[in-house]
Amino acid sequence: MVDIFSSLTELLAPSSCTFCAARTDGTELCASCRDALPWNTVACPRCALPQAHDGLCAHCAQHPPPFAAAWAPFRLAPPVRQQIHALKYQATFRHAQLLGRLFVDRLRTREAPVPDVVIPVPLHPTRLWRRGYNQSVELARALRRDGLRVEPRWAQRLRRTADQIGTDAVARRRQVAKAFAVDPRVAGLRVALLDDVMTTGATLAELARTCRRAGAAEVEAWAIARAP
Ligand SMILES: [Zn+2]
Ligand SMILES: [Zn+2]
Structure with a gap:
């Protein structure tokens, strides 16, 4: 259903800006709203x-960190923060489409080679069942449309972790230890892990360690937004 909706909106090519309603040349954001987004322009290459x-x-x-590089095109700041929140807790899938497309646009400007496979960070099955969708998988749809290989089933979450809001870095790391299993097909591949938000990076680090143990040639950590 989401795919039908997105192809319809693409067909109808929006001609006004999502944020300020100014007329555009068929794109979703006018130039000034696009420039005003919290782009993460200067960042640490290892942790973003x-x-x-x-x-x-x-x-x-x-x-x-156990990943070779980290990359997040946005800082976790308005309006990206609100869009990710609405995607995560209110199933606002049009935000996933917009953020995913902006992510892909920025990805094309990177000099680093594209990975062999993108693996969205999995939710524990209980949480997936409650929420009904995984926001990282929704964000990855734009990457797949752009031709990247996306394999959401290649990682599984074995342990449930408590909601991480407010927990410190040490507690987070303890919570995520041995939390994942990955498909042995990652062996020899360059892998990018995709999450919606990277905060301490503990979840991405643990999944990266699991991929490395399974023989992945290289692991990058990607997120839409990096928390400061
Ligand atoms: Zn605008
Ligand atoms: Zn760093």
């Missing part, structure tokens, strides 16, 4: 942390 200088952040210089 927004910062004022190029190169590794102080934390990655001391403790490099």
Whole structure:
């Protein structure tokens, strides 16, 4: 159903801006609203942390994460923060389409080679059943439409983790230890993991470790937005 809806909206090519209703040349955002988005322009290449200088952040210089690179085109700030929240808790799928397309646009400007496979971070089956969808899988649809190989079934969440809001980094890391299983087909491949938001990176780090143990050649961590 979501796919039918998105192909319909593509067919009807919007001619006004999603945010300010100004007329556009068929795109969803006018140039000034697009420029005003919280782009994560200067960030640590290993953890995507927004910062004022190029190169590794102080934390990655001391403790490099288990993924080779991290990339998030946005900072977690308005209006992206509200869009992700609405996608996650109110099933606002049009936000997934817009954010996914902006993600893909920005991805095309990267110099790094595209990965062999993109794996959205899985939800535990209980949470998936309650919510009815996985927001990371919804965001990955735009990547698949752009020709990337997306394999949502290649990772499974074995353990339920408590809602991570308000838990500190050490507690988060303990919660996610051995939380995942991955398909052995990751062996030898360059993998990108996709999450909606990267906060401490503990979830992405644990899934990256699981992929490396399964023989993945390289693992990148991708998120739509990076929390500061
Ligand atoms: Zn606008
Ligand atoms: Zn870093």
